[in-house]
Amino acid sequence: MAIIHPTAIIDSSVNLAEDVEIGPNVFIDANVTIGAGTRLMHGAHIGRWTTIGNGNQIFPYAVIGQAPQDIGYNQEEAHTVIGDHNIFREGVTVHRGNRENTSTVIGNNNFFMVNSHIAHNCRIGDHVILVNGALLAGHVEVGNRAIISGNCQVHQFVRIGELAMMRGGSGATKDVPPFCINDEMSWIRSVNLIGMRRNGFDTSRILAVKRAFKAIFRTGKRLEDSIQELESQKEVTPDVRMLIDFIRASKRGVGSGRGKLAE
Structure with missing residues (x-):
């Protein structure tokens, strides 16, 4: 049975699995499904048309599945789909797709640190880390086990390859190939040796x-x-x-x- 704090606001259409924990002042909009063992801490906000898998941790004031920052979006039904065992720390924002029947999709076992942002229509693989303040624009794709370091900026439609790494404060307006380190502005600096060894x-x-x-x-x-x-x-x-x-x-x-x- 779900554990729900009396101050939480939950739409009647929401589907909660067993052992979901909903903290104080959480808001969950319509047409949301949340899997077993997921925990929403106080002040978390889940937008409509969001599906969240099992065992996720959503920290205070994270906003998951809200409308995209796109002036062409007209409240069409668009989705946010999140897998299992992800961590969304304080102030993380994830926006749903920007057109009807489009989605932002996040895989499993990812770690999104404080104030990182995942814009509309992004595709995130598994075991990805976004460090504090990392910003992904719309339609960005991030491969498995990539690391986007603190205060990095990724331009829309850019792809970050598997086991790639962006150094802190760097930017990417072009694709970052697998196993590579991106530095400054789209400089492919070196091979991600430490990441490869660790994996x-x-x-x-x-x-x-x-x-x-x-x-x-x-x-x-x-x-x-x-x-x-x-x-x-x-x-x-x-x-x-x-x-x-x-x-x-x-x-x-x-x-x-x-x-x-x-x-």
């Missing part, structure tokens, strides 16, 4: 990614020429293939690595 990458996998990184970002060759040379090698590891495929799929282009020293 169990052995020496051979790391060396293959490092060689591919240098071939792509440090030779001064055209990006397409560098990728073709990589693909012509006898063996292309799955990690390098992920890197190549991510770059080939880019619509905004990837950040620059040329004219800087490696690592």
Whole structure:
């Protein structure tokens, strides 16, 4: 049975699973579903058309599923879909989709720190960390185990690859490839060695990614020429293939690595 504080305001259409805990002064709008074991602390706000999975922690004054900051939005039914075991710290904001039947989607086991922001239509994978004040504009995609450091800014439609990292205060107006570190404004600075080691990458996998990184970002060759040379090698590891495929799929282009020293 859900535990609900008497000061909470909950629409009659809301569906609460077992063991949901609703704290003081929480507000939950219409057409919301909340999974088992999720905890909403005092002052949390859940907007309409939001689905929240199991075991999430929503800290005081977080706002999940509110209307997007888009002047073209006219209160159409749009959604926020959140998986399991995520942490939303104080003041985090997550906005729903900006057009009818669109969604903002968040996976599992993510950690969103104080005052970070996820705008409309974003797609967040699993085990992602947004540090205090990190800002994602609309339609941003973030791959698994990426880290967006404090006060980073990500332009709309940018993709952040798996195990990529943005250094504190940096910005991204272009895509950040998997396994790479973004610094300053869309400078692909180096390989995320620490992140790869922490996630169990052995020496051979790391060396293959490092060689591919240098071939792509440090030779001064055209990006397409560098990728073709990589693909012509006898063996292309799955990690390098992920890197190549991510770059080939880019619509905004990837950040620059040329004219800087490696690592």
